Amino acid sequence: MYCVKKITEDMYWIGASDRRLELFENVYPIPKGVSYNSYVILDEKTVLLDTVDHSVCSQFLENLEHVLDGRTLDYIIVNHMEPDHCASLAEVVIRYPEVKFVGNAKTFTMMKQFFDFDVDNRAVVIKEGDTISTGKHTLAFAMIPMVHWPEAMVTYDAYDKVLYSADAFGTFGALNGNIFADELNFEAEWLEEARRYLTNIVGKYGAQVQSALKKAAALDIEMICPLHGPVWRENLGWFIDKYQKWSTYTPEDHAVLIVYASIYGNTESAVNVLAGKISDAGEKNIAMYDVSKTDPSYILAEAFRCDRIVFACPTYNAGLFPKMETLLSELKAHNFQNRKVAVIENGTWAISAGKQMKEILSSMKNMEIYDNTLTVKSSLKRDQMEELDGIVEFLMK
Ligand SMILES: Cc1cc2nc3c(=O)[nH]c(=O)nc-3n(C[C@H](O)[C@H](O)[C@H](O)COP(=O)(O)O)c2cc1C
Numbered sequence: 001m002y003c004v005k006k007i008t009e010d011m012y013w014i015g016a017s018d019r020r021l022e023l024f025e026n027v028y029p030i031p032k033g034v035s036y037n038s039y040v041i042l043d044e045k046t047v048l049l050d051t052v053d054h055s056v057c058s059q060f061l062e063n064l065e066h067v068l069d070g071r072t073l074d075y076i077i078v079n080h081m082e083p084d085h086c087a088s089l090a091e092v093v094i095r096y097p098e099v100k101f102v103g104n105a106k107t108f109t110m111m112k113q114f115f116d117f118d119v120d121n122r123a124v125v126i127k128e129g130d131t132i133s134t135g136k137h138t139l140a141f142a143m144i145p146m147v148h149w150p151e152a153m154v155t156y157d158a159y160d161k162v163l164y165s166a167d168a169f170g171t172f173g174a175l176n177g178n179i180f181a182d183e184l185n186f187e188a189e190w191l192e193e194a195r196r197y198l199t200n201i202v203g204k205y206g207a208q209v210q211s212a213l214k215k216a217a218a219l220d221i222e223m224i225c226p227l228h229g230p231v232w233r234e235n236l237g238w239f240i241d242k243y244q245k246w247s248t249y250t251p252e253d254h255a256v257l258i259v260y261a262s263i264y265g266n267t268e269s270a271v272n273v274l275a276g277k278i279s280d281a282g283e284k285n286i287a288m289y290d291v292s293k294t295d296p297s298y299i300l301a302e303a304f305r306c307d308r309i310v311f312a313c314p315t316y317n318a319g320l321f322p323k324m325e326t327l328l329s330e331l332k333a334h335n336f337q338n339r340k341v342a343v344i345e346n347g348t349w350a351i352s353a354g355k356q357m358k359e360i361l362s363s364m365k366n367m368e369i370y371d372n373t374l375t376v377k378s379s380l381k382r383d384q385m386e387e388l389d390g391i392v393e394f395l396m397k
Contacts, residue, residue: 002066003059005179007223007231008160010042014063016056017174024172025084028200028297032193033174036060036084037227039164040067041157044135045074048099049155049164050227051088060088061095072096075124075132077139078103079166080152081110085227093117100124102132104143106151144168144212148202154212161222168212169239170228172197182234191242194229196301198246203304203334209247213240249337251307255285256395259299260312260344261292261321267346270380271312274344274388281396291323296330303331308340308395311357315347320356328360337365342391346376370394 005013019033036052038060046068052060064073073096078086081103089111093099101111102124111119124132131140137159144152147168155164171194178184186194202209224232224239232239245252256278262268268290275286287306289299303309313324320328341361345354354373361367374387 002062004063004067007039007179007225008162011157011160011162012040012042012067013179013225013231014038014040014060014067015052015175016059016063017176018053018055019174021055025201028172028196029295030172032172034172035175035228037225037229037231038064038085039225040064041134041137042067042071043137046071047134047137047139048073048076048092049225050077050079050085050166051092053084054087057088057091061091064092065095073099075100075102075134077155077164078107078111079155079164080149080227081107081114082149082167083114085166086111086114090115090117093122102126102141104141104151104153107153110151142215144208144215146205146208147212148205148208154216156219156221161220163216163219163221163224165216165224165226167202167227168209169224169232169243170194170197170226171230173229175230179231180234181230181232181239184230186230190229192301194239194242195246195252195304196297197228198243199301199304199334200297203246203300203336206247206249206335209243213243213247216240246304249304249335251339252305253285253307255287255306255308256283257299257302257306257309258286258288258312259291259303259309259324259327260288261314261324262290262312262346263314263316263321266376266379267312267314267344270344270346270374270376270388271310273380273385274310274391277388277392278395281392283396291321291327296323296327299327300330300334300336303336303339306339310342310344310391310395311361312344313346313353313357315345315351315353318350318352320353324353324357328357332360332364335365337367340368340370340395342370342374342394344374344376344391346378348378351375351377 015037017035041047
């Protein structure tokens with residue numbers, strides 16, 4: 001059965017959600033699922049904006065057929081060539097062979113790489129600032145390279161004042177009936193997943209997100225239609241402000257994040273004592289994660305949220321405990337910067353974890369690193385309380 005949502009007078013959401021998939025991009029856990037959004041404008045010409053992942057293709061095709069109601073499909077605007085949005089293109093071409101694709105030069109290079117159907121005879125190649133008219137709607141295109149693929153672009157509909165934003169302003173999470181963000185308790189129930197989506201998938205490209213936001217600021221936008229998650233028609237500024245912070249590596253919260261690895265529990269015990277002391281010093285916002293238990297994508301998103309971080313790790317075969325090493329290299333790969341950090345190391349015979357963590361942290365931009373690494377020799381001792389107090393003072397000042 002078709003399952004669509006009317007968004008404006010002549011524009012429909014025809015996407016679908018996947019609640020079965022374990023790992024998005026085969027790497028990020030998505031316990032709340034994910035939606036693949038696709039939109040149709042019914043004007044003098046009919047326009048499809050992006051398609052969906054293969055996993056929800058049959059639902060999408062049923063939706064498309066229902067909304068077109070016997071009309072043919074004139075255009076497909078391909079804002080993003082990543083397969084979670086374009087995998088269903090071939091199925092659409094089979095059903096609507098006369099359709100024209102609208103995209104930029106890079107879109108079509110990629111389309112030919114992914115598909116074997118005839119691209120050239122269907123391609124309408126546009127560039128920055130070009131428009132197409134579909135009747136009463138005029139659609140304008142702006143390139144947003146590396147948000148988060150080189151060919152990515154957005155489409156602005158001046159008639160409805162809608163920005164079709166590709167992966168920008170997307171979030172993990174299946175759509176459960178409500179299509180608009182203002183119908184949800186977004187801050188309590190969705191923000192964490194929106195942050196995890198943006199920081200992990202696009203986080204490396206802060207400068208490119210900033211360029212995209214500058215372009216968006218020049219437009220009169222009343223609605224944002226992303227390719228994942230709910231549609232925004234209220235409180236756009238609040239969500240755009242989150243993007244400002246994430247893309248400039250500015251912490252969202254005055255909060256302490258404690259991330260630790262521990263094999264036998266002694267490093268964990270030391271950070272528990274530290275956390276209690278941080279609390280005694282008046283801190284109300286403390287988050288703590290065991291790198292062996294929590295997927296790095298969650299911890300990375302928390303690192304983007306918090307302004308102060310403690311990393312604690314045992315030495316492991318003369319290196320770092322592997323899951324801590326993974327987390328730190330993920331942070332580095334995501335261009336993580338601008339934080340206040342302290343380091344706790346542990347080891348039983350040749351302790352080097354602190355030096356190695358600091359090497360990675362000091363290669364990131366604008367990190368204020370506490371000089372005095374706390375060295376735990378197998379287990380924390382009473383005479384080390386002052387050293388812990390030193391970390392607390394550094395974090396709280
Ligand atoms: C596989 C393995 C390799 C280790 N390699 C080192 C090492 O190279 N140098 C060292 O000082 N300790 C090493 N250790 C010991 C731990 O770092 C040490 O016992 C530490 O106190 C463990 O902290 P935890 O109680 O939080 O797990 C190793 C332990 C394991 C299991």
